[in-house]
Amino acid sequence: MAATLKAFWNSPVGPKTTHFWGPVANWGFVVAGLADTQKPTDMISENMTGAMCIYSLLFMRFAYMVKPRNYLLFGVHASNECVQLYQLQRWVNFRMSSHDCT
Amino acid sequence: MASKLTAFWNHPAGPKTIHFWAPTFKWGISIANVADFSKPPEKLSYPQQLAVTATGVVWSRYSQVITPKNWNLFSVNVAMAATGIYQLSRKIRQDYMSVPEAPLNKV
Numbered sequence: 001m002a003a004t005l006k007a008f009w010n011s012p013v014g015p016k017t018t019h020f021w022g023p024v025a026n027w028g029f030v031v032a033g034l035a036d037t038q039k040p041t042d043m044i045s046e047n048m049t050g051a052m053c054i055y056s057l058l059f060m061r062f063a064y065m066v067k068p069r070n071y072l073l074f075g076v077h078a079s080n081e082c083v084q085l086y087q088l089q090r091w092v093n094f095r096m097s098s099h100d101c102t
Numbered sequence: 103m104a105s106k107l108t109a110f111w112n113h114p115a116g117p118k119t120i121h122f123w124a125p126t127f128k129w130g131i132s133i134a135n136v137a138d139f140s141k142p143p144e145k146l147s148y149p150q151q152l153a154v155t156a157t158g159v160v161w162s163r164y165s166q167v168i169t170p171k172n173w174n175l176f177s178v179n180v181a182m183a184a185t186g187i188y189q190l191s192r193k194i195r196q197d198y199m200s201v202p203e204a205p206l207n208k209v
Binding site: 026 | 124141145163167168
């Protein structure tokens with residue numbers, strides 16, 4: 001256990017490096033997205049959500065190709081992709097159902 | 103001129119690689135946020151704008167440490183931090199610094 005922790009602490013993508021804190025900052029998008037799933041649909045910004053969907057897709061690839069390869073970054077963008085796609089479909093359904101009322 | 107273009111085209115962080123397109127598309131987030139400057143502050147999300155600002159700040163540093171060094175990524179994250187800070191200031195000003203009117207859609 002101690003050896004694993006030590007390996008993590010000293011890892012080239014560990015908490016002593018910015019390769020760690022970059023992805024940590026990006027978890028903010030996931031947490032914000034999850035918090036926003038509980039808000040009414042008219043609070044969703046289609047601009048930001050749409051941009052995030054494309055952004056996280058591209059950064060999943062970036063995380064794989066960058067040196068050092070960054071699985072933490074890959075994981076956070078895969079998660080964000082899911083959250084943002086969920087928010088996007090909430091917004092699309094909301095807009096489509098409000099058009100049906102005419 | 104032609105050799106400069108060739109150098110750019112063949113650069114390890116150039117347009118044949120994800121190192122170019124991922125940061126280039128990240129401008130979309132700042133552009134989306136600028137489009138949202140016209141949205142009323144009560145429609146803005148504190149968690150989302152905090153995430154945008156924090157990401158911009160941390161990634162400005164990250165872009166200088168990875169291989170290859172990525173100025174495109176640096177500049178886009180500086181812009182993200184700037185739009186995030188501005189949006190936060192708009193919402194904070196409305197929520198905490200303005201004369202309260204009849205609340206419309208407080209979150």
